[in-house]
Amino acid sequence: MRAQLERDFQRFQRELPPGFPDHVRETYGIDLTARYLGETIPHPIGKGSGQLSLNETQLAADAEAGLAFVVLKTVIAQDEAGSQSMAAWAVHETKMTVERRRAASNRTGWTVTWKGRGWDRTLDEYLALVRAGRDLTRARRLLVLPSVKYHLPRLQEPFRDAEYRYTTRRLADAWGEPPLLVEKDFSPTLAGDSLAADRGQIVRWLREVPVRIRSASPGPVRIAVKLMNARFDDDFQLAMMAACTGADALVVFNRLFDAERGVAYGGWDLSERNLRVLDAIAPRVSAGPPNTPGSPPLTPGLRPLTPGLRPGLCGTGNICSGRLIVDYARRGCESVQLHTFFQLPLSEYAATRGSRTQRALHALVFHPSDGLVAAMLELEAAGELERRDGALHFLDLASHAHRPG
Secondary structure, three states: OHHHHHHHHHHOOOOOOOOHHHHHHHHHOEEOOEEEOOEEEOOOEEEOOOOOOOOHHHHHHHHHHOOOEEEEEEEEOOOOOOOOOOHHHOOOOOOOEEEEEEOOOOOEEEEEEOOOOOOOOOHHHHHHHHHHHHHHHHOOOOEEEEEEEOOOOOOOOOOOHHHHHHHHHHHHHHHOOOOEEEEEEOOHHHHOOHHHHOHHHHHHHHHHHHHHHHHHOOOOEEEEEEOOOOOOOHHHHHHHHHHOOOOOEEEEOOOEEEOOOOEEEOOHHHHHHHHHHHHOOOOOOOOOOOOOOOOOOOOOOOOOOOOOOOOEEEEEOOOOOHHHHHHHHOOOEEEEEEOHHHHOOHHHOOOOOOOHHHHHHHHHHHOOOOOHHHHHHHHHHOOOOOOEOOEEEHHHHHHOOOOOO
């Protein structure tokens, strides 16, 4: 199989085959089926919210490349009059700078730096993009879902529910057939803002925002919460996860914030922290009672959700190889979303043709030593992953996470 993988890696440098998960299943006996926000997807690799998901041309190219899912650029919620309490986040994108960054562990990775924040065009233009994504989703070519930044009040302030109601209903109308799928973005730039300087304030957001989105939707809705790396210790990252009892999925965790430069960043510092926090999940993080110890009570009149199963996890942060995908999966992540790895200089990819998305997928899946296929075969050889019905299953990595032995 290693010899076959090396041949495939060389052969697919020129063109990644359409439907490559089928080839992986037939050739290596590996089922790459994954899951995000309750939706079954053909493999675990998706694109995170950002300026790589701003228009229909980008979506069409990603569908053609065989990407599993895309999260649209984050729109800033508004009320019926067009007022946006979080308007400071609707900042036009500046030029992205792809650069190397050395981590505290002395490993050098990649990060992308830019000063922009959220969607800076009209809500109607965003809804047109949502409808284009909906059509790709219905055609089963690419799962596409919107990302929203809703109002986040200070601890003693009320939520602006009019923004939640208007934006969520407009999104639901554009999406059409329920359930509406939506990602709530706690961006890394928020971590650097004074709004996020209070732990109790953050916990309140995480407990109440999913409930408010669900209450604002005219029909069923599934909510993923993309968690930031707060400027506190690892235990607070776990407290943030525990507070999200109303979410259907958690994206763990958004980029770190460099206060000195005033920018968010990634690289090995990010993945090392994320994996360390995920290692500490069991048994402390679970869908527990809505009143987390030490957190403020729910706003009067707001009904807490009934605690249920732990939200599904989606990994993010410095995912630059299939081996890192497996590292996140073995800590409970059923899929991953990337951003930086789709923007490297072309010379960094082994593939010689195709879009950056295709070249990235080629490396992530088929690299003969660091690819997803190679990493799963190694786990099988080590006796740490077993075949079911003649195949290795990617989702078995997540389902076995945090179990004794």
